[in-house]
Amino acid sequence: MRLKTLEINGFKSFAQKILLEFDNGIVCVVGPNGSGKSNVVEAVRYVLGEQSIKSMRGKTGSDLIFKGSKNLAGGSRASVTIYFDNTDKVFKLSNDGGKGNEYINLNYDTISITRQVFGDGRNIYILNGTEVRLKDIHNLLASVNIGSSGHHIISQGEADRILNANIKERREMVEDALGLKVYQYKIKESERKLERTEENMKEVGLLRRENAPHLNFLKKQVEKFEKVKEMQTELATLYREYLKKESIYLDTEKENLLLERNKIWSELKEVDNKISLTEDNSSVKGDKKIEELKIVEQKLNSLRTLKSELERKLGRTEGMIEAKQNRVKIGGICPTCGKELGEIDREQLEKKENDEKELSELKNSQISLVTEIQKITAEEAQMLKAAEALKQEINQAMENLRDLEKEKFKFKVRHQELSSGLELVIIKEGNLYSRKEVFENEVKEGVALIGQEVLSYKNFEIVKNENTQEDLKRKIERIKIKLEDAGMGSGTEIVKEFKEVSERDAFLAKEMEDLTKSIESLKKLIADLKEKVDIEFKEGIKKINVEFQEFFRRGKCNTFCCCRK
Incomplete structure (x- = not known):
């Protein structure tokens, strides 16, 4: 390896391009003061990667650019190119994974290194026509034992600096001469990577x-949503069973009432015909009793209808009381951890008071309904006794009448019984119609709460018939109130967000694991490089001492020592 040519353009005092060729082993540059002799040396130092502008007698990068003269304008950039003879192929460039040198072929007879500086202080480095990094230049020069310590370039006033260098500086020069600087670069780069990796690890943490x-x-919201989904699934099952049973009951009851109505109408016509044949006014007294019996039975039917309605209302009220009690019970408990809340804000306090007030009103309504049902039951018993008494009186009257009158009276009694039965059928049909409207509303409500899945009740198979309709209704009401309290809606967005945040956390955990492995790997690499530097430094010192002994040929002259002191 030999220095061949130095090309300078716009660097310091060299306004125009100049080419210096080094054909001989020793070359001297002579000239008067201010002619640029030192600038030639500084150009060499500059192109080899010197970073200290002060050592090149400047303050900023723009100070290295030609400023202009009376005859020449100032430049916008400075460029220095150095050419080395590489016929022996001693230049090597390690590929550390950087994209800048992946495709650089060093199988050249001549190696050219160019460094350019611009007015804003920006520098670029070019190796054989390809832009590279400063790090690549350092690695390349370290392969031929040329580094930035300056032992190979002695500028003005630097002889004393080299002679008066301390132990650390002398060691750096020796390492530079031994070609160990490339390892120092790698150690520093690894330490920088280690520092960045540790910072990244802190950021990830x-x-x-x-x-x-x-x-x-x-996670808690998703668990809550899962519970809501479970309640919705249970509600869907209860709805399908309830609606299936209700639809079967409505269809069956409708058919039974139609048959009963037709049967009563048919028999009623026959009785009317018989009464018309045996018409007689001798049974006025019996007719009066029959009319009384008719009135009593009408009242009795009305009482039964009212009682049935009150019992259904009582069942719904009891279901609402149970749900409201659960709500009041958990009013002062945290829904997340299940512990009692220390302080309750005003809104929660008002909500709790409203719930307790509503619960009190429901209990009062329950007591009122129970009292009303008991009253109606007692009145019903009295009406039954009155009806029974009237029947006995009618039977007694029938026995006292002549055979014809008895027969006529019998037909009229039967006619009254059939009329009462017909009225009862009409009342049942009205109740059935009302219940059907309620059923249709419940289907619509189920569709709104759960979706079209509710409509599959038509294909639902009832395996066990353990729950009554009232039990199913209470369970449905309780779950509906719980769903209303949960207020989760569809919950799709929460599940989606939970999935995204979980994936991000898993990604960060993987990053932590990878960064930990990287830190361990970098620490091991730094330790191995330092060990390699120490070993090669000691071997190099031994070789230097041997060379000095051969050079002076006078006793022992151990000029260098590998001591770290």
């Missing part, structure tokens, strides 16, 4: 800590 509370919150 901070992101995970920031993400943890939100992740826990979303």
